[in-house]
Amino acid sequence: MSDRRPDWKRISAEFDRAEPDNIERYLLDQGVDPAVVPDSVGHSAAELLQVALGGEDEAPELSRYRIRERLETGGQSEIYLAERSDGVYHRTVVIKFIADRYGQELLRRQFLEEMQLLADLNHPGIVQILDGGLTENDQPWLVLDHIDGRHLDAWCSEGHLGPRDVVPLFLDLCDALDHVHRRGVVHMDLKPTNVLIKQINGTAFPVVIDFGIALRSASLKPGTKRPPFGTPGFAAPEQLAGRPVDQRADIWSMGMMLAQVLTRGRCDNIGLLEANKRQTLLRKQGVPADLIDVITTCTRERPGDRYPSMDTLRTDLNNWRHDYPLIANRNRPLHVAAKSVRRHPLIFATALLVLASAAAFTGKYTRDIHELQQRTLAEKTAGDALLNFISNDLFERLVQIGRVDVLQLVAERSLAHLGAQDQRTYDAAAWLQTAIAYTNAGKVFDALEVSDQALAAFDQALLHLRQIEQSAGHRRPYLRQAATVHTAMGRTLATEGQGERTESSLLRALELADRLITEFPDEDEDLLWEAHIQLGWHYMEYGRPDEADAHIAAAMATAQRRSAPDQDGLRIPAWTLNLSQAWQARAWHAFDYGAEADALAAIGDALSLARLTLEFDHEDIEYLDNYRILLNQQAFLMLRTGRTRSADEAITEAIATGERLQILTPENRKYQRELAYSYTTAGEAAEQQGDLEAALGFYQRSLELSGDIAQADPAGYSSANDYAIDLTRTAHILIRKGQEPQARELLNEAVNLMRPIQRGEPDNKYYLHSLAVPLILLGRYDEARPLVDAVRAAGLNDAEFTALLSEHGLD
Amino acid sequence: MGMNPEHITRLLNRSPDDLTRDEAADMEAIYQRLKKIARIQRVKIRNGQLNTTALVNEAWIKSRGKNGAFADRNHFFAYCALAMRHILFTQARRNKLITYVDDDQALDRHPVYQQSDYLLELERHLASLREFSPRLEQVFTYRFFGEMPFDAIAAVLKMSERTALRDWKKARTMLAVALEK
Numbered sequence: 003m004s005d006r007r008p009d010w011k012r013i014s015a016e017f018d019r020a021e022p023d024n025i026e027r028y029l030l031d032q033g034v035d036p037a038v039v040p041d042s043v044g045h046s047a048a049e050l051l052q053v054a055l056g057g058e059d060e061a062p063e064l065s066r067y068r069i070r071e072r073l074e075t076g077g078q079s080e081i082y083l084a085e086r087s088d089g090v091y092h093r094t095v096v097i098k099f100i101a102d103r104y105g106q107e108l109l110r111r112q113f114l115e116e117m118q119l120l121a122d123l124n125h126p127g128i129v130q131i132l133d134g135g136l137t138e139n140d141q142p143w144l145v146l147d148h149i150d151g152r153h154l155d156a157w158c159s160e161g162h163l164g165p166r167d168v169v170p171l172f173l174d175l176c177d178a179l180d181h182v183h184r185r186g187v188v189h190m191d192l193k194p195t196n197v198l199i200k201q202i203n204g205t206a207f208p209v210v211i212d213f214g215i216a217l218r219s220a221s222l223k224p225g226t227k228r229p230p231f232g233t234p235g236f237a238a239p240e241q242l243a244g245r246p247v248d249q250r251a252d253i254w255s256m257g258m259m260l261a262q263v264l265t266r267g268r269c270d271n272i273g274l275l276e277a278n279k280r281q282t283l284l285r286k287q288g289v290p291a292d293l294i295d296v297i298t299t300c301t302r303e304r305p306g307d308r309y310p311s312m313d314t315l316r317t318d319l320n321n322w323r324h325d326y327p328l329i330a331n332r333n334r335p336l337h338v339a340a341k342s343v344r345r346h347p348l349i350f351a352t353a354l355l356v357l358a359s360a361a362a363f364t365g366k367y368t369r370d371i372h373e374l375q376q377r378t379l380a381e382k383t384a385g386d387a388l389l390n391f392i393s394n395d396l397f398e399r400l401v402q403i404g405r406v407d408v409l410q411l412v413a414e415r416s417l418a419h420l421g422a423q424d425q426r427t428y429d430a431a432a433w434l435q436t437a438i439a440y441t442n443a444g445k446v447f448d449a450l451e452v453s454d455q456a457l458a459a460f461d462q463a464l465l466h467l468r469q470i471e472q473s474a475g476h477r478r479p480y481l482r483q484a485a486t487v488h489t490a491m492g493r494t495l496a497t498e499g500q501g502e503r504t505e506s507s508l509l510r511a512l513e514l515a516d517r518l519i520t521e522f523p524d525e526d527e528d529l530l531w532e533a534h535i536q537l538g539w540h541y542m543e544y545g546r547p548d549e550a551d552a553h554i555a556a557a558m559a560t561a562q563r564r565s566a567p568d569q570d571g572l573r574i575p576a577w578t579l580n581l582s583q584a585w586q587a588r589a590w591h592a593f594d595y596g597a598e599a600d601a602l603a604a605i606g607d608a609l610s611l612a613r614l615t616l617e618f619d620h621e622d623i624e625y626l627d628n629y630r631i632l633l634n635q636q637a638f639l640m641l642r643t644g645r646t647r648s649a650d651e652a653i654t655e656a657i658a659t660g661e662r663l664q665i666l667t668p669e670n671r672k673y674q675r676e677l678a679y680s681y682t683t684a685g686e687a688a689e690q691q692g693d694l695e696a697a698l699g700f701y702q703r704s705l706e707l708s709g710d711i712a713q714a715d716p717a718g719y720s721s722a723n724d725y726a727i728d729l730t731r732t733a734h735i736l737i738r739k740g741q742e743p744q745a746r747e748l749l750n751e752a753v754n755l756m757r758p759i760q761r762g763e764p765d766n767k768y769y770l771h772s773l774a775v776p777l778i779l780l781g782r783y784d785e786a787r788p789l790v791d792a793v794r795a796a797g798l799n800d801a802e803f804t805a806l807l808s809e810h811g812l813d
Numbered sequence: 814m815g816m817n818p819e820h821i822t823r824l825l826n827r828s829p830d831d832l833t834r835d836e837a838a839d840m841e842a843i844y845q846r847l848k849k850i851a852r853i854q855r856v857k858i859r860n861g862q863l864n865t866t867a868l869v870n871e872a873w874i875k876s877r878g879k880n881g882a883f884a885d886r887n888h889f890f891a892y893c894a895l896a897m898r899h900i901l902f903t904q905a906r907r908n909k910l911i912t913y914v915d916d917d918q919a920l921d922r923h924p925v926y927q928q929s930d931y932l933l934e935l936e937r938h939l940a941s942l943r944e945f946s947p948r949l950e951q952v953f954t955y956r957f958f959g960e961m962p963f964d965a966i967a968a969v970l971k972m973s974e975r976t977a978l979r980d981w982k983k984a985r986t987m988l989a990v991a992l993e994k
Contacts, residue, residue: 009986009987009990009991010942010945010990010991013983013986013987013990014946015985017979017982017983017986021979021982021983022982025982025985025986028986029986029989029990032990033993034989034990035989035993036989038969038989038992038993039935039957039985039988039989039992041956041957042896042956042957042960043898043901043957043958044960046928046931047928047931047932048924048928049924049925049928050901050905050924050925050928050929052933053904053925054900054901054904257825328831659955772964811927
């Protein structure tokens, strides 16, 4: 365009100066054929005009095609081989009539829009939609490119293709499907017979055909329950169950197709085998273990456990092809590293180098430290310090918005690089910065709930810190960092349920924090406060009220001193928050071991302080979250003491705050969980007041939220558990309202969800409980009975549970 | 057609690609009308050319009887010109959607296929022309796609007939130079 502009400017100027009488001549003088732009479009595009406007007499567009033969009649479509026969084009096409099964829901306009969407999916690996529309009877029809080729499985088995030949075909398939997914379309019917292999310049190239289901599914009215369809074995379980699907349904199908093709016709439909039998068959067929891992990752029951996208699957297939470690094993980096080093030391070293050069900071690590002069080391340490500072700050922010996952790669890489350094050249500053880096990595893993890696990183941090324990010049940072590591470790250990180790770690943190403040009185006391408050919670959890009380009191004293207004009447916001949290701990202590009235009073104090923090900054995510949690707990306590109306007020405010946080941090699942909890409490309040309708509304909103969380949480047994509990709770109300069939549907979903989880972790008492209750409500007593016994043995049979048992005659 | 002159003028200032759904539906209505007239009148190709003027005139007479939505005949002509451009562009793009497995060389030489190429190319240059001067693009569209007389163009765009003629010559020259490159 830019090269045309000067011409245009010149022409415009010339015309303004003296307009030529005869522009034909003017153009010829410029060496331009005037016929290029004639007087009217009728002169330059007559035939096109005729096609566009000539209009065959009320002939449907279909009349352009002459049907040659019928190819197949499936349950849902008729397919014909045809020729375009309007005398304009001569080509062979496939015409497909889609059965009008969901015709009532099919809106004409929507169908045409969706067809356009598919027509725009221009990719060599996707059959091109040439034309389409609705017949007079509203039956959708499509005209597709005719691909003259074999089906994927026939091609592979006839050619006796092994994994090395098959995987490149799947790489091409991943590309095509990635293209499709990025445009918001899910195929939903991938199977070997829907992939044709065509030859392009003697090279086999797979083409995905038949977007029939994708089309029909996309044409449903929003909110309409999608009828279950798809090919058993190749269609993902959520699709067959009629639940919402996304691109991960296609990932499942890809895994099954890969398995099917690699078993070379030993099995008609490998997808119908149970997972372990499938793996056995694949092993027997000599399929490489890593490819089996890829297949397994594709075909996990829960979509969140599969590859998230086609490009990650593609990466792993490519990794396999080049003997790189798989993403599928990313939660086992040591395993991966060991395997890779064992297999290909040279490639692995090269890969590390490549990774390293990708990031400017980490590049420093890979230089050969033997040759580093003191100066370079100082520079490196300064770089580390900067990186640590950045990641510390970044970490806090990412935790708040719920996106720590973006740091996972950074953490893994920094661990790999830290491990590769030569420690003989370290000075004290390097030891310290490396320890901080390990601590940061550990925090990331902890936030991602990869506890064993978090603990390993913290151990490394402590080992590094030991090197500077005796260094007088680094006394202060040593104490500070060591206390930090021990506190963080205590937190991770607590989530792992390791009581004794939690205690000793926190006590060590307390000791170090205490020494820090004694030796350096100008230090902030936050580490000391943190150790006390955590010990308080720890002792409460393990039923040691006196020790808990002592630590909470100590935390409270520190916080009170530090949050007191100065001579200008100003408070330090962070310490006001800490004091609020100390009151919260006191409230729970009172609730567990004292009087409920004291608990309510303490929560009230905590809330007043929380309101103060919001006066400092009413948009601060942490303050808002603290405020909302306290409101939730206040409402809970009020409900317990029968103060339903006050509880209502608290919970309304909690919900409003929660919805605000939801807008500020849409990806923070913990916050979302807390909001779901608000709705649950609101539902309980409504239930107590006998307003079943309102209760149902609240429970359903909670159910929606926990459904979202369960879907978004990749690993999450506990999110699935929360979801199952909400399903059961909602079902319970439905039963009371006499809506038995809807209730049964929800209960069945809860059972189906919890069963594999309970099998996965048979000793978890909460999962036992979450499976037992819906089974009882469904009247499936035989299945429930062993679970009930286990729940009883675990001591989870509270009043509610006991009441349920007697109601169903199970006591 | 339920449109007021301001709306039409606004519409006329837009490229076919920027039409809203409703506007596209209006275009579609005009398209259907043009097609229907073409069919009823059995508009013949004269010397290989379709007589668009006859078509639009006929459309105007038919539409006047039904409602007086269009300010005047000139605005309706302008509207039809834009519709024609839109129709042809859509048809051309649709033709180009087709991909070929068996490389049919004869097809590339087929007039409809070539003209589709031409139209798409022209559309691209019209987009740049609008950036250069929206007025030039409008004059060109009315004349080239609608065969509007210059006094009608002048009336719609509120300019002198002289200016309309000069703009047309200018635009035609500029586009010819651009297309030849």
